[in-house]
Amino acid sequence: MKLQKNTHLALCSVLEFAAHPGEQLSAAEIAAKYRMSPHHLAKVLRALGRAGLVRAARGAGGGYRFAGNARRVTLMDVIGLFEDISAPKGAPRRAGRRARPEAGAAAYEVEEAVGVVLSEIDEIAKATFRSITLDTMLKLIERRRR
Amino acid sequence: MISLKKPAAPRGSVPALRVRGAQTADLDQVVEIDAGITGLRKAEYWGEILRRYGGGRQQRFFLVADRGGRIEGYVVGDVRDWEFGSPPCGWVFGIAVRPEARLGGIATQLLEAICEGFRRLGVDKVRTLLARDNQLVLSFFRSQGMMAAPFIPLEKDLD
Numbered sequence: 669m670k671l672q673k674n675t676h677l678a679l680c681s682v683l684e685f686a687a688h689p690g691e692q693l694s695a696a697e698i699a700a701k702y703r704m705s706p707h708h709l710a711k712v713l714r715a716l717g718r719a720g721l722v723r724a725a726r727g728a729g730g731g732y733r734f735a736g737n738a739r740r741v742t743l744m745d746v747i748g749l750f751e752d753i754s755a756p757k758g759a760p761r762r763a764g765r766r767a768r769p770e771a772g773a774a775a776y777e778v779e780e781a782v783g784v785v786l787s788e789i790d791e792i793a794k795a796t797f798r799s800i801t802l803d804t805m806l807k808l809i810e811r812r813r814r
Numbered sequence: 815m816i817s818l819k820k821p822a823a824p825r826g827s828v829p830a831l832r833v834r835g836a837q838t839a840d841l842d843q844v845v846e847i848d849a850g851i852t853g854l855r856k857a858e859y860w861g862e863i864l865r866r867y868g869g870g871r872q873q874r875f876f877l878v879a880d881r882g883g884r885i886e887g888y889v890v891g892d893v894r895d896w897e898f899g900s901p902p903c904g905w906v907f908g909i910a911v912r913p914e915a916r917l918g919g920i921a922t923q924l925l926e927a928i929c930e931g932f933r934r935l936g937v938d939k940v941r942t943l944l945a946r947d948n949q950l951v952l953s954f955f956r957s958q959g960m961m962a963a964p965f966i967p968l969e970k971d972l973d
């Protein structure tokens with residue numbers, strides 16, 4: 669599984685906020701720390717704001733504050749804002765790459781079976797994202813640092 | 815988002831929590847806690863678990879969290895040798911805490927106690943297996959630093 673760039677930006681920034689609860693952090697600070705484009709980050713922060721995970725701080729300097737509960741917000745809550753991982757079970761996946769009818773029944777069968785395997789993988793990925801909170805993620809980062 | 819409210823802090827002085835081996839007198843409360851979660855009263859099953867895992871049996875653990883006689887939770891597990899070719903490791907196959915007593919660190923203490931038992935037996939790995947949709951218990955184990963094991967559970971319908 670590969671996550672999109674915006675998802676990475678979102679995860680870095682949300683974890684940065686969660687690691688400093690109550691602190692006001694500017695987009696510029698985060699962009700500099702993680703070497704991100706401030707322009708992209710601004711868009712990501714607005715999306716996180718709309719989801720209620722960060723709140724724009726009023727007054728001089730601007731910036732945002734963490735507004736979620738790090739022990740309850742899961743990776744899925746963040747990733748789900750930027751990735752389409754909610755495809756219902758059994759629904760046709762990757763429509764663009766599906767064998768066209770003229771490709772014949774044989775190709776269709778293989779595609780279907782591959783779809784079953786891919787959705788197994790998706791289900792595991794989703795369950796994993798749902799079970800890891802930001803707090804658990806911060807602990808994981810800390811453990812790996814040691 | 816996972817939602818579960820922290821229970822209100824109990825009033826008055828609260829007896830200390832003690833994690834100890836399960837005894838016959840605890841079974842009713844264990845059955846009640848399990849039934850509250852699974853909806854099934856399995857008195858016979860828990861009697862069997864006590865018989866097989868209770869009483870400080872070698873490699874087997876059935877521990878309860880006791881607060882002044884009230885059982886707040888339990889954990890069951892054992893050390894398994896060379897299962898599917900993997901070196902001996904600790905297995906936790908049941909953990910539960912009364913809903914009113916959750917988010918107070920009881921499961922953390924139960925898990926720590928059983929892991930201490932595993933360590934004493936010389937194993938350096940603990941594993942568990944859970945339904946993929948059991949987000950609550952998965953989050954708990956994740957919070958304790960557990961990661962995906964290098965195994966994939968498989969099944970098929972026997973027709």
Ligand SMILES: CC(C)(COP(=O)(O)OP(=O)(O)OC[C@H]1O[C@@H](n2cnc3c(N)ncnc32)[C@H](O)[C@@H]1OP(=O)(O)O)[C@@H](O)C(=O)NCCC(=O)NCCS
Nearest residue numbers: 739816818909910911916917918919920921922953954957
């Ligand atoms: C999972 C369970 C054992 C946790 O017991 P507990 O005593 O509440 O756990 P703790 O207080 O030690 O929690 C430790 C950590 O687990 C995680 N956790 C526990 N409950 C959580 C919840 N509702 N949402 C998200 N994370 C949670 C948290 O990271 C928590 O740390 P925090 O309080 O600092 O946030 C309990 O909720 C339970 O019995 N659930 C049902 C059990 C069940 O279904 N058993 C059958 C299958 S084995």
